[in-house]
Amino acid sequence: MYKKNNIEVIPVIVPASNKLKSFNFFLVKQENSLTLIDAGLNTDDCWNSLQKTLKNHDYLLTDITGICLTHHHTDHIGLVNRITSTHSIPIYAHPYAIPVLKRDSQYMKMRVEFFRKLYQEMGCGELGEKQVVDSRNPISLNEDKKIHCEIQEITNTQLLGFDIFEIPGHAPDQVAFYNKESKWLFAGDLVIKHIPSKAMIEPDYDGTRTKSLIQQRQSLEKCLSLDIELVFSGHGILLENPVDLIKNRINEIDVKADKFINIIKSGISTASGIAQLLYKEKYEKQFFNIMSEIIGYLDFLELQGAIKKEMKKGIWQYYIK
Numbered sequence: 592m593y594k595k596n597n598i599e600v601i602p603v604i605v606p607a608s609n610k611l612k613s614f615n616f617f618l619v620k621q622e623n624s625l626t627l628i629d630a631g632l633n634t635d636d637c638w639n640s641l642q643k644t645l646k647n648h649d650y651l652l653t654d655i656t657g658i659c660l661t662h663h664h665t666d667h668i669g670l671v672n673r674i675t676s677t678h679s680i681p682i683y684a685h686p687y688a689i690p691v692l693k694r695d696s697q698y699m700k701m702r703v704e705f706f707r708k709l710y711q712e713m714g715c716g717e718l719g720e721k722q723v724v725d726s727r728n729p730i731s732l733n734e735d736k737k738i739h740c741e742i743q744e745i746t747n748t749q750l751l752g753f754d755i756f757e758i759p760g761h762a763p764d765q766v767a768f769y770n771k772e773s774k775w776l777f778a779g780d781l782v783i784k785h786i787p788s789k790a791m792i793e794p795d796y797d798g799t800r801t802k803s804l805i806q807q808r809q810s811l812e813k814c815l816s817l818d819i820e821l822v823f824s825g826h827g828i829l830l831e832n833p834v835d836l837i838k839n840r841i842n843e844i845d846v847k848a849d850k851f852i853n854i855i856k857s858g859i860s861t862a863s864g865i866a867q868l869l870y871k872e873k874y875e876k877q878f879f880n881i882m883s884e885i886i887g888y889l890d891f892l893e894l895q896g897a898i899k900k901e902m903k904k905g906i907w908q909y910y911i912k
């Protein structure tokens with residue numbers, strides 16, 4: 592347990608068998624509230640860990656007064672339905688998260704078409720099409736991940752004793768909850784100690800492609816401007832005095848960008864060409880993550896003025912400027 596001034600944080604840390612190491616979510620006790628920040632995966636492991644943690648601190652599930660979500664990913668929202676099926680409490684999320692969390696059919700359809708067009712334009716051909724067709728099933732099968740209760744949009748810059756910051760990049764709807772008095776930050780997956788957080792390509796609300804790596808870098812910069820003693824990360828260990836790690840993460844982006852310049856210099860001009868060169872057989876297996884990364888870096892270099900793009904026969908070609 593972490594206690595400071597009028598705030599108490601009880602982490603719920605659930606071991607993960609993958610490289611995320613753990614799924615973390617947090618009970619935050621303040622004067623008149625017991626808020627859950629994020630809600631793990633929808634597994635018995637997470638559910639039992641939450642129950643056990645509550646019990647160890649003499650709380651009941653019904654003592655939880657609200658849930659704040661840092662972003663819409665399934666490993667951060669998993670227990671929302673289980674918790675709200677026993678008692679109705681407010682759930683807060685960024686407005687962009689809501690159509691995804693509600694599995695809004697129009698939004699989901701838009702999302703499929705968004706990726707179809709994107710992968711075509713990035714030169715992914717049949718493989719891209721296959722990914723899109725495959726992704727339709729998860730959308731209908733995803734029904735069990737739909738949040739049933741009402742979700743309130745986080746539109747203010749303050750909520751439940753926290754300053755709210757938009758920190759998009761890893762997800763377009765990612766927000767940070769910062770408690771000024773304690774200098775504690777809940778930042779979802781923006782900074783993780785043992786692995787760099789991935790900037791994922793997504794459409795925003797109205798189908799515009801988010802420039803996720805540029806956003807990720809800006810969100811990291813934004814955190815550097817805050818006075819932070821402790822970051823409650825979504826995975827792995829908690830981060831004390833995170834300034835050096837955040838600076839490293841920004842530097843890693845800049846160093847990796849140079850690698851992409853060299854590849855484009857060598858004459859490879861499409862995102863799918865870069866993916867095949869860099870990732871070989873992994874390209875197909877981890878298609879979404881890899882394309883997210885490459886498109887993210889291409890956007891980043893374009894913004895910096897290092898490269899330019901030109902559409903040829905419906906496919907974006909990238910060149911050194």
Ligand SMILES: [Zn+2]
Nearest residue numbers: 662664761780
């Ligand atoms: Zn995530």
